[in-house]
Amino acid sequence: MRILPAQEFDLRREVEYGSPEQNEAVKQIVSDIKKEGDTALLRYTERFDGMKLKAAELRVTQEELKAAYEKVEPSFVEAIAAAAANIRAFHQKEKRNSWMDLQPDGSILGQIIRPLKRVGVYVPGGKAAYPSSVLMNVIPAQVAGVPEIVMVTPPATGGKAGIDPYILVAAAEAGVSEIYRVGGAQAIAALAYGTDTIEPVDKICGPGNIFVALAKREVYGAVDIDSIAGPSEIAVLADDSANAAYVAADLLSQAEHDEMASAILVTTSADFAKACAAEVQRQLAELPRREIAAASIDSYGVILVVDSIQEGIQVINRLAPEHLELMIEEPMAYLGLVENAGAIFLGPYSSEPVGDYFAGPNHIIPTNGTARFSSPVDVDDFIKKSSMIYYSKQALLENGETIMELARREGLEGHARAIEIRLQQEAKADRKAGE
Structure with a gap:
């Protein structure tokens, strides 16, 4: 890893929005799905995934879900169930309730919260299949009260055998029963606009490759989306009290995701910087996904040396990383200074994978x-809010002139007259009652 003074490093990273060719391809796919439905969906599934399916074969059957359990280890089922329980418990604390506030003049103001x-949940295939992403998308939606959750995933995440059984088991453990074997931009378009087989959704969430990201951006507005996710990121702020082996391992835990993932160490110690750089190379040689991780480290890995923890935190706040580890003495003492980070891990035992898989907070984090x-995915992502106004006669009589003043200042006479006619009729009624 390169070792640089912090002031010599350009903290800005080019945001990836795809090449013109990729954007044009996605627009065509989305347009075709919108016009042709299942016909285009099956055509693109055969073209990109190499599977010739009929519309009736798109949906995963209950028998397939049950069979998946026979293909995975019992220890995995236990682990995914334990993780799901932790994730559910964490998100339960985020739940909101509708509220109403009775005003002294008899008006009632409030907010109605509905799921x-x-x-629609997209679960990627490609370089790796991620059962944990199933839990992180599905469980907060369930906690929010969403009654219908549909999952899509490429038809060959498990190779020629079809969908990865670990993904199916994770879905079953999370309580998802409506699953379709379709991926890529075509899956996003199907969720957004619907086909004869797949009913349209209100929101699409879940990570994916560049074509999935571009398709989500293309359909945004017809449906809501969680975010346009970029490559994984980790930043570690460490002093000379940190363990170089721990830090190196955590940097590589993100580098192995993708060649474009970034792993950045910010440290107050030049000696620690050298030790950590050497440790990264030592561990990298033994990593199964070393080619991916090495490409990430070579292109987007760097060690920045700063003069103080305070300066390091300033660097971190400019980076605004997806994952931040504070591997320093008394990390809680500096937590309040961290303004921009998706998830913050404190101390030597709070390794980033603890958050990825098990602790409870969501691992779908802004990049x-x-x-x-922006914030990690949570229950608020799966609710909508309606404001509620019950205005009393007393309140309208007291505030009507003020409301008309504001409306007329904006040149909206119709707005003013909607209030004025009520004031006039109430005044007329009061005069008549007084005769």
Whole structure:
């Protein structure tokens, strides 16, 4: 890994929005699915996934879900169930309730909170299959009260055998029964606009490759989306009290995701920087996904040396990383200074994979510096809010003139007259009652 003074490193990273050719391909796929439905969906599934299916074969059967359990280890079922329990317990604490506030003048103001009706979850295949992503998308939606959750995943995440059985077991453990063997931009379009086989959804969530990301951006507006996810990121702030082997392992845990993943160490110790760089190379040689991780480290891995923890935190806040580890003495003492980070891990035993799989907080976290203004997926992503106004006669009489003043200042006489006619009629009624 390169070792640089922090001031010599350009903290800005080019946001990936795909090539013109990729964007054009996605637009065509989305347009075709919108027009042709299942016909286009099956055509693209054969073209991109090499599987010739009939519409009736798109949906995963209950028998397939049951059979998946026979293909995985009992220890995996136990692990996924334990993780699901932790994730559910964490998200239960995020639940909101509708509320109403009775005003002294008899008016009632409030907010009505309802879950979305139908949510689509994309579970990727490709370089790896991620059963944990099933839990992280499905469980907060369930906690929010979403009654219909549908999952799509490429038809060959498990190779020629079809969908990876670990994904199917994770879905079953999470309580998802509506699953379709379709992936890529065509799956996103099917969820957004619907086909004869797949009913449209209100929101699409879940990570995917560049074509999935571009398709989500293309359909946004017809449906809601969680985010346009970029490559994985980790930043570690460490002093000389940190364990170089721990830090190196955590940096590589993200580098192995993707060649474009970034792993950045910010440290106050030049000696620790050298030790960690050497440890990364030592561990990298033994990593099964070393080619991917090495490409990530070579292109997007760097060690930045700073003069103080405070300066290091300033660097972190400019990076706004997806994952941040504070591997320093008394990390809680500096937590309040961290303004921009998707998930924060404190201390030597809070390794990033603890959050990825088991602790409970969601692992779908803002990337590409968007932690400056966005948050991890949570229950709020699966609800909608309606404001509620019951205005009393007393309140309208007291505030009507003020409302009309504001409306007329904006040149909206119709707005003003909607209030004025009520004031006039109430005044007329009061005069008549007083005669």
